[in-house]
Amino acid sequence: MITQSEYKSALERATLMLERAGIAITSEEQKRLEIADFGLGQLEQTGLEVLTYVNTERVCAKEIVMFPHQTCPEHWHPTKASKLGKEETFRCRWGTVYLYVPGESTPNPACKPPAGSEDHYSARHEIVLKPGDQYSLYPDTLHWFQAGSEGAIVSEFSTRSTDDEDRFTDPRIKRIPEVQKT
C-alpha cells in the first residue's frame, strides 16, 4: 500500500526527473503516471514510476523512471498456449540501469537484490545500460533491473502490456499498485 503522501512525493520527483532529462509529457499524462511499489510497501527499494504512452492490442511504449538504486523485481512474461508472452526492448535515456538476465553470473555485479528479498532473485548475468544503450528481452525470460546512484529513465518498446499476467519470482508481489484513499 502506498500512502497519499508517498504517492504525491514520488509523482513530483518522477516528473522532475523527466523534465531534467528533456522528456516532455502532457499534464494529462502526468496525472496518470503510475507509482508502483509491487505491494511490498518499500517504494524506494522496490518500485517503478511508469508512464504508458500507448498500449494497444499490438504495441506498447512506456517511459520508466527509476529513483537511485530502485529495483524492478525479478519477473517474466509468460507464453500461454499459442499466445506469445510479451517481448520488450529497454532503452536507457538517462542515468544508468543494470539489467540482470539468465546466463553466466557476472563477477562483482554493480547491484545487489533489495535486502531481505535475496531469495527471490536468481538472474545474475549483468547488462549495463547507459544513455543510448538498449537490450531486447524475449518472452519467458527472467529479468530484474536496478538503477544506478543517480536513478535512470528507460524507454520500453514492447508488444501489448498485460501487467496482471506478469509472473514474479517473489510470491509476495502484487503488480497492480494500491494507493491509500484520501
Add this chain to the structure above:
Amino acid sequence: MITQSEYKSALERATLMLERAGIAITSEEQKRLEIADFGLGQLEQTGLEVLTYVNTERVCAKEIVMFPHQTCPEHWHPTKASKLGKEETFRCRWGTVYLYVPGESTPNPACKPPAGSEDHYSARHEIVLKPGDQYSLYPDTLHWFQAGSEGAIVSEFSTRSTDDEDRFTDPRIKRIPEVQKT
C-alpha cells in the same frame, strides 16, 4: 539519388538535432542513421532522417528527425490477406509536426504539400503535435506529415516495419534510399 555530400551534411545536421534535444544515440547508431529522400532528389523538401532502434517480427521503434518544413510524403501501410498492416504511434519529442489524415479538411492548414507534388497529397485533416503530444494510426490509413519551422523529432512506436511494403500516393516515390557511391 542522394549525393555523398548531401548524405554527410544531413547526417551531421540530424545528429546535432538529436543532441540538442537531449536524445542519446550510440556511435554505431549514428553511422546507420538513414537519410531518405524517397527517390525525389529533394531531401530538404521531401525526406526523413530515421534511426531504427529495434525492428523485430513484432515490435519496432524509431526516432525520426525532420528538418524545417521537411515532408514525409503521403502513404499507407496496407493489410495483405490476413496480415494486418503496420500500426504506428507518432509521439512528438521536440519541435512541431503537422500530421494529415483522412477526415474533414482543416481550414487554413499550417502546411502545404511540397511544390510540384500537390496532386499526390489528398489527406487534409490536420493534427498538430507538439512535444508530449502523440497520435496513433491504424493500418490502411493514408497519412503524411511535415515539420514546422524549427524542424521536429518524433518517436515512432509500431508493429514491425516493412518499409518496402509501404504504398505511396506518388508513383515516383522509392522508399529505399539510394546514396551515390564515392
